[in-house]
Amino acid sequence: MIDLAVSRAAVEDFLYAEADILDAWDYDAWLALFEPGARFEVPTTDFRGWSAIESGSFVTDDWDLIKARVKRLKSRKAHAENPHSRTHRLVSNVRLHPITDPAAPLRVGPVSTNVALTARQFGDLSDSFRVTASFVVHRARDGEFDSYVGRYDHVLVPHEDGFRFRLRRSILGHEFLTAGARLSFIL
Amino acid sequence: MTHTMVAEDWDRQTFRVNREAYRSQQLFDAEREQIWGRSWLYLGHETELPNKNDFKVRTLAGRPLIFVRDGEGEIHAFLNSCPHRGTVVCRENEGNAKNFACFYHAWTFRSNGQVSSIPGLDAYPGDEAFRASMALRSVARLEIHEGYVFVAFTADVPPLLEHLGDAADYMTMIEQQHASGMTTLPGTQLYSVRGNWKLAVENAMDGYHFSPTHNTFVGYLRESGFAVTDDDQYAYTLQNGHLLLVLTGHGGRISMIWEPRFGEDERVRTQEHRAEMVQRLGERRAHYVADESHILFVYPNLLLFDIEGLSIRQLEPVSPGVTDVRAWQLVPKEEDPDARALRMRTVVSFVGPGGLATPDDIEAYEAVQRGIEATAGGGANDFSDMSRGLADEIKGVQGRSIDEGAMRGFWRHWVAAVAPAGLSVTGERPESFVTGRDVR
Ligand code: FES
Ligand SMILES: [Fe+2]
Numbered sequence: 001m002i003d004l005a006v007s008r009a010a011v012e013d014f015l016y017a018e019a020d021i022l023d024a025w026d027y028d029a030w031l032a033l034f035e036p037g038a039r040f041e042v043p044t045t046d047f048r049g050w051s052a053i054e055s056g057s058f059v060t061d062d063w064d065l066i067k068a069r070v071k072r073l074k075s076r077k078a079h080a081e082n083p084h085s086r087t088h089r090l091v092s093n094v095r096l097h098p099i100t101d102p103a104a105p106l107r108v109g110p111v112s113t114n115v116a117l118t119a120r121q122f123g124d125l126s127d128s129f130r131v132t133a134s135f136v137v138h139r140a141r142d143g144e145f146d147s148y149v150g151r152y153d154h155v156l157v158p159h160e161d162g163f164r165f166r167l168r169r170s171i172l173g174h175e176f177l178t179a180g181a182r183l184s185f186i187l
Numbered sequence: 188m189t190h191t192m193v194a195e196d197w198d199r200q201t202f203r204v205n206r207e208a209y210r211s212q213q214l215f216d217a218e219r220e221q222i223w224g225r226s227w228l229y230l231g232h233e234t235e236l237p238n239k240n241d242f243k244v245r246t247l248a249g250r251p252l253i254f255v256r257d258g259e260g261e262i263h264a265f266l267n268s269c270p271h272r273g274t275v276v277c278r279e280n281e282g283n284a285k286n287f288a289c290f291y292h293a294w295t296f297r298s299n300g301q302v303s304s305i306p307g308l309d310a311y312p313g314d315e316a317f318r319a320s321m322a323l324r325s326v327a328r329l330e331i332h333e334g335y336v337f338v339a340f341t342a343d344v345p346p347l348l349e350h351l352g353d354a355a356d357y358m359t360m361i362e363q364q365h366a367s368g369m370t371t372l373p374g375t376q377l378y379s380v381r382g383n384w385k386l387a388v389e390n391a392m393d394g395y396h397f398s399p400t401h402n403t404f405v406g407y408l409r410e411s412g413f414a415v416t417d418d419d420q421y422a423y424t425l426q427n428g429h430l431l432l433v434l435t436g437h438g439g440r441i442s443m444i445w446e447p448r449f450g451e452d453e454r455v456r457t458q459e460h461r462a463e464m465v466q467r468l469g470e471r472r473a474h475y476v477a478d479e480s481h482i483l484f485v486y487p488n489l490l491l492f493d494i495e496g497l498s499i500r501q502l503e504p505v506s507p508g509v510t511d512v513r514a515w516q517l518v519p520k521e522e523d524p525d526a527r528a529l530r531m532r533t534v535v536s537f538v539g540p541g542g543l544a545t546p547d548d549i550e551a552y553e554a555v556q557r558g559i560e561a562t563a564g565g566g567a568n569d570f571s572d573m574s575r576g577l578a579d580e581i582k583g584v585q586g587r588s589i590d591e592g593a594m595r596g597f598w599r600h601w602v603a604a605v606a607p608a609g610l611s612v613t614g615e616r617p618e619s620f621v622t623g624r625d626v627r
Binding site: 042048050060062068069080175177187 | 281372373376379381400402403404448509514515516524527531536539540541542543545546547550553
C-alpha cells in the first residue's frame with residue numbers, strides 16, 4: 001500500500017513538472033511520463049461518469065493513439081496547432097486517494113464526475129493510486145484567449161524517478177466548448 | 188440580394204460563390220427566415236429519450252426548445268417559453284420530469300404540454316378552453332424517420348419523407364446495418380466554431396482537402412497498414428439540397444470494412460456480420476450498406492458521417508461567423524463489447540474537437556472565415572472558386588468526391604432559397620450534366 005502522507009508533495013512536483021513540459025511543447029518528455037499501455041481520456045462536457053469505451057468522448061486514446069497523437073503534434077502538418085497555441089497551466093487542489101476498490105466511484109467534486117475504474121480497461125490497480133487535482137489552462141491562439149477549467153482524475157504508478165501515468169484523464173468543468181475552443185492541444 | 192451571389196458560367200466552366208454569403212448579417216437574417224424558418228430541421232434522435240418523461244433542451248434556429256417523451260411515450264418538441272409571460276420553462280439541460288414548472292408565477296405543465304396547474308385560476312375565465320389555450324406551444328410540425336426527429340416552425344412544409352427524398356433511404360441503410368437497429372450513446376460532443384455554418388457543410392463534402400489537411404492522420408493510417416486512396420469515390424447532389432459523398436478509401440468501418448489497425452478478432456466479426464447482412468438484406472443491398480462509406484448531408488442542418496463509425500452532427504448557426512455543433516455517436520443496439528470499445532476508440536480518434544483529424548477541419552474553416560475578410564468589397568475578387576470537376580460533369584461523367592460538385596449542388600439550392608435574384612447564369616447547362624443517385 002502506498003504511503004499517501006509522504007508522497008503528496010512528490011505528486012505535486014510531478015504534476016507541476018508535467019505542466020511545464022506541456023507549456024514548453026516538449027512532447028517527447030511528456031510521452032516519457034506514461035507507462036506503456038497507458039490511457040489518456042477527455043470525456044465530453046455532459047459527462048456523467050460513464051466509461052469511455054461505452055460513450056462518446058473528446059479523447060479516448062489507448063497507448064497506440066497516445067503515441068500517434070504525440071507524433072502528430074510534433075509534426076508541422078498538425079495544422080490546428082501550427083503555429084502552436086501558447087498555453088499557461090495552473091494545477092491546484094491536489095489530493096491523493098488509495099485505490100481500495102477500483103469499482104467504487106471516487107467521492108470527489110460533483111457527483112456527476114465520479115467514475116469507477118473498470119477492470120476491463122485498467123486491469124490490476126493494486127500497485128497504483130489515484131490523484132485528483134484542479135486545472136486551469138489558459139490558451140492564446142489566433143488573436144484569441146481562452147481558458148479551460150476542470151479536474152484531473154489520474155491513476156499514477158510509483159516509479160524509480162517519480163511516477164508514471166497509467167490513466168491521464170481531464171474532466172472539463174464547461175457546459176460546452178465555446179467558439180474556437182477545439183482541443184487540438186493537450187488539456 | 189440583387190447582386191451576384193452564385194455565378195455559374197457553363198461556357199467557361201466556372202462556378203463561383205460570393206464571399207459575402209459567409210459574412211453578411213443581412214444574408215444570415217434571410218437564411219433564418221427562408222431556410223430555418225421554412226424547412227424541416229433535424230432536432231434529435233428518438234433514442235436520446237429512452238424513457239417516458241425524458242427530456243433534453245436544445246436550441247434550434249436560435250429558439251430554445253424542449254425535446255421530450257411524454258408519459259405515454261409520445262415525442263414532442265415544445266417552444267421552451269411559458270405561455271404566460273414567456274419565461275424559459277425548463278432551465279435544466281436534460282433529465283426526467285413528469286412536470287415542467289415555470290418558477291416565475293408557478294404555472295406547471297405536464298410532459299405532454301398540457302397545463303397541470305395555474306395558481307389562482309379563479310382570477311381567469313377558468314374554463315377548460317382557457318386551460319387548453321395555455322398549453323406549452325409545440326413546433327408547427329414534427330415527424331420522425333428511422334428515429335431521426337425533424338421539426339418545422341411553419342406548418343407549410345411537405346411531408347418529411349417527401350422533403351428527404353433519396354436521402355431517406357441512406358438513413359434507412361444506416362438503420363439496416365445491424366439486425367438490432369441503432370441507438371445514440373451518451374457523451375455528446377458540444378462545441379462551437381468560429382466559422383459560418385455553410386463552411387462546415389462544404390468541408391464535409393470536400394474530399395479534395397483530405398490529403399493535405401489531414402496529412403498527419405493519413406500518415407497514421409498508412410503506418411497502420413491501410414492504403415489510402417481517392418479512386419472510385421463520388422459526390423452526388425440529391426434532391427432538395429441534400430448531398431452525398433460515397434467513399435471507400437479513407438479508412439475502414441467497424442463491422443463493415445476491415446483494416447489492419449482493427450485487429451484479427453474484428454476481422455472475424457466483420458466477415459460474420461457481412462454474411463449475416465447478405466442473409467438479411469440480399470447481396471445487392473448488403474453491398475450498398477456495407478462496402479461504401481457515406482457522408483450524407485440532410486439539408487440544412489444534419490450531417491451523417493457513416494465512416495469509421497457513425498456520427499450524427501447537427502449544425503446550429505449562431506451568427507454569420509459562429510456555428511454551434513453537436514455530435515452524437517450512433518451504434519448498434521446490440522454489439523460485442525470488444526467491437527463497441529474498438530468503435531468508440533476509432534471514431535473518437537478521427538472525429539470531434541479532440542480527435543486527430545477534426546481539429547484540422549475546424550482550423551480550415553475558421554481560417555477561411557478570417558481570410559475572406561481580406562477581399563471584402565473587392566468586386567470580382569470577392570468570390571470563392573468552386574469549379575473543380577465541373578468540366579467532367581458537363582461531359583456526363585459522375586463527379587468525384589475530390590471535386591466540388593456536391594458543394595455546387597448545395598449552393599444552387601441555397602441561392603434559390605435565400606437570394607434567387609443573386610444567381611447569375613452564363614451559357615446553358617448541357618443535357619449530359621449528371622445529378623442524383625438512388626440505389627433503391
Ligand atoms: S411566466 Fe411562467 S408562470 Fe408566469
Ligand atoms: Fe476533413
